[in-house]
Amino acid sequence: MLVFRDKFDWIGRFVESDSSVLDLGCVCHDLDQTAVPWLHAFLVKRAGRVVGVDILPDAVDRMNREGFTAVCANAETVDLGETFDVVVAGDILEHLGNLGEFLDRAKRHLADEGVLLITTPNPITYVRFLRVLLKGQAGANKEHTCWFTAKVLRQLARRHGLVVAEEAYLNDTRLFYPWTKPVKAGSPTRRLFRHVNRMAGMLLIWKPAVLAQSLLCRIRPRLGETLCLALRKE
Numbered sequence: 001m002l003v004f005r006d007k008f009d010w011i012g013r014f015v016e017s018d019s020s021v022l023d024l025g026c027v028c029h030d031l032d033q034t035a036v037p038w039l040h041a042f043l044v045k046r047a048g049r050v051v052g053v054d055i056l057p058d059a060v061d062r063m064n065r066e067g068f069t070a071v072c073a074n075a076e077t078v079d080l081g082e083t084f085d086v087v088v089a090g091d092i093l094e095h096l097g098n099l100g101e102f103l104d105r106a107k108r109h110l111a112d113e114g115v116l117l118i119t120t121p122n123p124i125t126y127v128r129f130l131r132v133l134l135k136g137q138a139g140a141n142k143e144h145t146c147w148f149t150a151k152v153l154r155q156l157a158r159r160h161g162l163v164v165a166e167e168a169y170l171n172d173t174r175l176f177y178p179w180t181k182p183v184k185a186g187s188p189t190r191r192l193f194r195h196v197n198r199m200a201g202m203l204l205i206w207k208p209a210v211l212a213q214s215l216l217c218r219i220r221p222r223l224g225e226t227l228c229l230a231l232r233k234e
Contacts, residue, residue: 001168001169002168002221003168003169003171003217003218003221003224004168004169004171005170005171006170007090007170007172007228008039010119010168010170011039011042011043011088011090011119012042012046014117015043015047016047016085017046017047018048019046019049019085019086020047020048020049020050020084020086021043021047021049021085021086021088022053022087022088022109023039023040023043023051023053023090024053024078024089024106025053025075025089025091025095026039026040026053026063027040027052027054027059027063028040028090040052040063040068043088047086049069050068050069051069051080051084052070053072053075053080054070055072055073055074055075056072057072060072075092075102075105075106076096076097076102078105079105082109083108083110083112084109084110084114085115086114086115086117087106087114087116088117089106089116089118090117091120091121093118093120093146093148093153094141094145094147096145096146099146099156100159103157103162104160107160107161107233113232114232114233115230115231115232116230116231116232117228117229117230118227118228118229118231119170119226119227120148120227121144121147121225121227122148122149122227123138123147123148124222124223125213125224125225126209126212126213126216127173130209150164150167150222150227153227154229157231161234163232163234164229164230165231166228166229166230167228167230168221168228168229169217169221169224169226170224170228171213171214171217171224172226173210173213173214173225174210177202177206177207177210213225
């Protein structure tokens with residue numbers, strides 16, 4: 001089983017200098033808060049041609065003004081009338097409401113020998129298990145609609161004429177547990193208390209848990225923070 005440090009290492013293996021790429025969900029939540037490095041910018045530097053799709057009109061307009069090629073559309077219904085060597089769905093699947101329609105649309109834009117690359121949070125990790133024990137919940141983003149294991153996603157893909165060419169995992173839990181996080185609510189004293197409390201929790205619980213997660217992922221790759229599947233047409 002393959003394990004990578006981040007999505008760029010995994011996705012980059014499928015993208016050549018002459019590849020045409022469709023990046024679904026290219027904005028990454030909010031253009032001003034886009035993670036650095038940004039997946040779409042990485043694809044633009046690596047591939048021959050990249051088209052981005054996102055549902056946020058202001059962000060898409062800004063991307064086009066800044067020299068990118070982006071289309072404002074819903075990934076579940078988009079139809080660009082062309083196919084691509086690589087279709088990238090980086091951490092978008094868990095935000096959708098109609099997963100089957102999304103896969104059908106992604107398949108429609110996929111060249112006959114093309115590949116659909118999906119990354120999505122893995123629900124079965126040591127850190128999530130610890131969160132359930134300590135907090136009674138797995139810590140899902142408020143915008144997420146679902147979780148996927150490889151077995152479940154494989155079955156969904158098969159129902160829409162796609163087969164798994166590669167299964168891999170990312171050992172990137174460290175990215176989701178920063179030492180500091182802005183505390184905006186409450187009085188200055190309350191914000192300071194919450195900040196100190198968070199730092200103590202990170203030092204005593206979550207950072208050791210992230211280290212344990214990283215070690216366990218090397219032994220059991222399927223405990224990786226992020227699931228990656230490369231899909232091709234049947």
